[in-house]
Amino acid sequence: MLRSLRCAAFLGGLFLSASALAVDIDQASYGYPLTNPFEATIATTPPNLRPDLPSDDEINQSDYSLTMRPEREFSLPDNFWAVKKLTYRIAKQDRAAPLIFLISGTGARFDSTHNEYLKKLYYKAGYHVVQLSSPTSFDFISAASRFATPGVTQEDAEDMYRVMQAVRAQNSTLPVTDFYLTGYSLGALDAAFVSKLDETRRSFNFKKVLLLNPPVNLYTSITNLDKLVQTEVKGINNSTTFYELVLNKLTRYFQQKGYIDLNDALLYDFQSSKEHLTNEQMAMLIGTSFRFSAADIAFTSDLINRRGLIIPPKYPITEGTSLTPFLKRALQCDFDCYLTEQVIPMWRARTDGGSLLQLIDQVSLYALKDYLHDSPKIAVMHNADDVILGPGDLGFLRKTFGERLTVYPLGGHCGNLNYRVNADAMLEFFRG
Numbered sequence: 001m002l003r004s005l006r007c008a009a010f011l012g013g014l015f016l017s018a019s020a021l022a023v024d025i026d027q028a029s030y031g032y033p034l035t036n037p038f039e040a041t042i043a044t045t046p047p048n049l050r051p052d053l054p055s056d057d058e059i060n061q062s063d064y065s066l067t068m069r070p071e072r073e074f075s076l077p078d079n080f081w082a083v084k085k086l087t088y089r090i091a092k093q094d095r096a097a098p099l100i101f102l103i104s105g106t107g108a109r110f111d112s113t114h115n116e117y118l119k120k121l122y123y124k125a126g127y128h129v130v131q132l133s134s135p136t137s138f139d140f141i142s143a144a145s146r147f148a149t150p151g152v153t154q155e156d157a158e159d160m161y162r163v164m165q166a167v168r169a170q171n172s173t174l175p176v177t178d179f180y181l182t183g184y185s186l187g188a189l190d191a192a193f194v195s196k197l198d199e200t201r202r203s204f205n206f207k208k209v210l211l212l213n214p215p216v217n218l219y220t221s222i223t224n225l226d227k228l229v230q231t232e233v234k235g236i237n238n239s240t241t242f243y244e245l246v247l248n249k250l251t252r253y254f255q256q257k258g259y260i261d262l263n264d265a266l267l268y269d270f271q272s273s274k275e276h277l278t279n280e281q282m283a284m285l286i287g288t289s290f291r292f293s294a295a296d297i298a299f300t301s302d303l304i305n306r307r308g309l310i311i312p313p314k315y316p317i318t319e320g321t322s323l324t325p326f327l328k329r330a331l332q333c334d335f336d337c338y339l340t341e342q343v344i345p346m347w348r349a350r351t352d353g354g355s356l357l358q359l360i361d362q363v364s365l366y367a368l369k370d371y372l373h374d375s376p377k378i379a380v381m382h383n384a385d386d387v388i389l390g391p392g393d394l395g396f397l398r399k400t401f402g403e404r405l406t407v408y409p410l411g412g413h414c415g416n417l418n419y420r421v422n423a424d425a426m427l428e429f430f431r432g
Contacts, residue, residue, distance in 0.1 A: 038279055040413075066170065088133070102130065109133045144163050220388075379406070386412060
């Protein structure tokens with residue numbers, strides 16, 4: 001295993017130094033150009049440094065739907081028709097091949113940008129690829145979650161496992177040689193719990209599992225992201241909102257270019273211009289994106305469970321109902337608020353009590369420490385400058401995974417997943 005990971009890292013002429021047995025990538029030879037973690041998180045990799053991948057037209061892929069919670073088809077309002085069934089995407093090779101499941105990050109659907117990239121990467125390498133929504137996405141909560149209150153990772157993993165079994169049953173004639181599993185961000189944490197679950201249920205017997213930028217302590221990660229919304233940004237006042245400030249910058253940027261071109265290179269090119277976002281503005285942008293994800297989760301969970309925290313329990317919601325007032329109320333509830341008001345009460349009711357500290361341990365990688373330490377098929381790739389990491393998190397990963405941990409010096413949160421060097425390392429891990 002050490003040999004395969006180091007071989008992967010050497011692709012591109014990298015120099016490696018061992019630290020606590022982990023594979024630490026040297027910054028000078030790594031070659032990733034973005035040294036600002038906020039910028040890397042937002043803009044990801046410059047297009048010329050990404051791997052060559054097939055276009056959608058070159059991939060044999062289709063979307064399918066699953067009925068996982070039939071009772072929701074009657075209990076959810078009619079205007080939720082699109083999420084009463086769970087949609088997933090599968091790309092199929094024209095021959096027998098290994099199949100890899102991809103789990104999206106916080107609040108993200110199966111067709112998130114990162115999942116689409118990973119699909120193309122693995123499809124080109126010869127895998128069947130199944131793209132799955134995060135257990136925290138509004139479609140998964142509505143269509144597949146038993147308790148519609150994501151946040152207890154073991155419960156989320158069991159819901160995800162049932163979905164994966166249903167996907168396999170729906171594609172029973174697909175010739176599969178082996179099963180693999182990966183996920184990014186929160187999806188990586190889910191993947192670890194799904195892998196542990198599979199050790200006893202044995203539906204897939206995953207050959208290898210790769211965790212990309214997982215939260216170690218989930219509470220630390222969501223606290224870090226929630227704090228970004230509180231960043232003081234110069235130029236925001238009673239008459240100018242953060243969104244107006246960013247829009248004005250983009251407007252001036254396109255005026256200077258003389259045309260509007262929305263493509264993958266936009267954010268990187270924008271950040272290279274004089275209109276680029278400051279550190280504080282980028283922090284606010286990342287935090288705001290996360291806050292919207294938290295609002296989606298809080299709103300959907302409250303609606304399905306009729307808790308009355310955001311939507312009055314008997315409030316009629318039809319296709320013509322404005323959801324704006326409820327969105328505003330949901331946006332006032334950060335992830336800590338969601339945990340306090342919805343997750344912890346549900347968890348305590350099902351487990352006869354328990355403290356917040358106990359819950360934090362149960363939903364984080366801590367709960368799987370022995371399993372992860374002893375399982376040679378699971379590896380982690382992370383970034384030293386990832387904004388979701390807290391003090392001691394990398395130390396935990398080093399002690400737990402040893403040589404199965406690769407630490408990149410740059411990349412922010414998942415910003416270097418589409419860097420050629422990282423792509424080669426991911427493929428080499430599964431091949432190795």
